[in-house]
Amino acid sequence: MKLRTDFTSRDDLSRYVSETFGTSGDPSPDFTGGRTEALRRLHSFSLHGYAAKRNLTEVSAVSMLSPYIRHGVMTLAEVRRFVLGKFGQGKDTYKFIFELAWRHFFQLVYAASGDKIYRDMETGKTGVSKYDGILPQDVAEARTGLRCMDYFMQKLLATGYLHNHERMWFASYLVHHRRVDWLVGERLFYKHLIDGDPASNALSWQWVASTFSAKPYIFNKEVLERCTDGVHCKVCEVKESCPFNFPPGVLEERLFGKRFEQ
Amino acid sequence: MTEASQVLVWIHADSLSVADPAMIANGNAPAVFIFDDALLSKHGFSHQRLVFLYESAVEIAAQNPLFEIHHGHVCETLRSLALTFGATEIHTTSGIAPLQAKTLSLLEKDFSIRLHEPEKFVTYKGPTPKRFMNFWYKIEKDAMRFDR
Numbered sequence: 220m221k222l223r224t225d226f227t228s229r230d231d232l233s234r235y236v237s238e239t240f241g242t243s244g245d246p247s248p249d250f251t252g253g254r255t256e257a258l259r260r261l262h263s264f265s266l267h268g269y270a271a272k273r274n275l276t277e278v279s280a281v282s283m284l285s286p287y288i289r290h291g292v293m294t295l296a297e298v299r300r301f302v303l304g305k306f307g308q309g310k311d312t313y314k315f316i317f318e319l320a321w322r323h324f325f326q327l328v329y330a331a332s333g334d335k336i337y338r339d340m341e342t343g344k345t346g347v348s349k350y351d352g353i354l355p356q357d358v359a360e361a362r363t364g365l366r367c368m369d370y371f372m373q374k375l376l377a378t379g380y381l382h383n384h385e386r387m388w389f390a391s392y393l394v395h396h397r398r399v400d401w402l403v404g405e406r407l408f409y410k411h412l413i414d415g416d417p418a419s420n421a422l423s424w425q426w427v428a429s430t431f432s433a434k435p436y437i438f439n440k441e442v443l444e445r446c447t448d449g450v451h452c453k454v455c456e457v458k459e460s461c462p463f464n465f466p467p468g469v470l471e472e473r474l475f476g477k478r479f480e481q
Numbered sequence: 482m483t484e485a486s487q488v489l490v491w492i493h494a495d496s497l498s499v500a501d502p503a504m505i506a507n508g509n510a511p512a513v514f515i516f517d518d519a520l521l522s523k524h525g526f527s528h529q530r531l532v533f534l535y536e537s538a539v540e541i542a543a544q545n546p547l548f549e550i551h552h553g554h555v556c557e558t559l560r561s562l563a564l565t566f567g568a569t570e571i572h573t574t575s576g577i578a579p580l581q582a583k584t585l586s587l588l589e590k591d592f593s594i595r596l597h598e599p600e601k602f603v604t605y606k607g608p609t610p611k612r613f614m615n616f617w618y619k620i621e622k623d624a625m626r627f628d629r
């Protein structure tokens with residue numbers, strides 16, 4: 220069936236998408252589709268401080284180009300060329316191109332493995348034998364009581380984007396603390412992330428889970444608090460019973476009954 | 482879309498751009514982006530995701546009067562549009578999604594298929610990598626080179 224292309228406004232288009240596909244909600248406040256917007260972002264992106272600040276969630280140090288790159292609105296190759304041309308070869312450029320390369324790496328693995336990326340690429344290293352096949356309701360409804368995780372869930376639904384570290388923490392919480400199959404998280408992200416990409420998403424979940432890495436990814440409160448400027452911890456009510464408030468080795472013992480080499 | 486054309490360009494969700502290589506190579510040919518009904522019902526994509534895709538597609542329509550947006554069965558839609566235009570060739574930009582290869586294999590009996598290559602990030606041609614850092618050390622020089 221042929222669809223309309225003549226819209227008077229974003230609201231008009233959004234209404235038509237709802238009518239056509241039966242979805243509801245608002246367009247993402249953070250992302251407007253199209254190459255004009257992709258180029259505007261690329262040209263106004265300041266790479267200065269990227270290497271030092273890209274892990275900080277409350278600072279706008281990252282490019283937020285992922286939906287455009289994922290859908291080929293612009294290519295990794297042109298982003299690479301542009302930043303080298305504009306910023307030269309310093310450490311910020313190095314770190315940024317290093318991150319672009321992660322995407323290329325995942326794409327190469329996907330090209331070779333196809334839909335096998337939706338199965339464990341390797342045996343998991345956690346020693347945990349059973350993971351749940353459904354998303355726990357409190358996680359889905361953003362009422363775990365953990366301010367950070369509830370915020371990440373709400374942000375995912377409201378904007379269709381999470382910072383890389385928010386993705387890593389949420390994935391680690393779901394898989395290792397809640398013992399939910401990584402594929403459940405993968406489905407959730409794929410549905411909502413505007414940059415939702417078969418390869419980057421499934422293989423990142425597997426990287427966290429340890430089915431595509433040498434050990435499971437875990438984080439502790441100190442790291443989360445530092446990278447988020449404490450915005451979640453400050454208002455979190457769990458305080459002493461925070462499940463992340465342990466040194467990394469102790470956390471591994473608690474979660475897996477063993478420690479992994481650093 | 483009324484003019485006869487030898488080529489129909491298939492724009493897919495991995496190259497949803499006015500700069501799509503297959504479309505650029507066929508300046509005046511009709512082109513189409515298709516929302517895949519089967520995929521939509523399988524994943525239940527959020528409204529925001531669909532709006533983003535739609536907006537990206539509408540921008541192409543603004544630049545290419547022969548570009549259409551459809552929803553339905555991808556292979557059948559391509560086939561019927563190609564027949565409508567009298568197109569004998571379907572051009573598209575090379576992607577890695579298994580579904581793209583499957584769709585094209587179903588069409589290659591009736592149409593000549595032509596793949597256009599997007600620009601490569603690096604020229605790596607080695608075995609499929611397993612761990613990122615090993616891969617990075619192999620491509621680092623190439624990735625950081627400005628004049629290639």
Ligand SMILES: Cc1cc2nc3c(=O)[nH]c(=O)nc-3n(C[C@H](O)[C@H](O)[C@H](O)COP(=O)(O)OP(=O)(O)OC[C@H]3O[C@@H](n4cnc5c(N)ncnc54)[C@H](O)[C@@H]3O)c2cc1C
Binds near residue numbers: 288382386
């Ligand atoms: C569990 C999990 C799921 C993820 N799912 C996706 C996904 O579906 N789609 C997706 O594009 N990325 C995914 N990522 C990777 C990463 O989180 C996003 O690419 C990044 O956060 C996008 O923000 P940005 O554009 O501001 O990144 P920037 O820091 O500005 O990086 C520039 C570009 O490099 C690429 N990139 C950066 N970091 C990574 C990375 N770790 N892995 C792969 N590519 C990277 C992206 O294309 C990004 O746009 C996932 C990560 C995790 C931990």
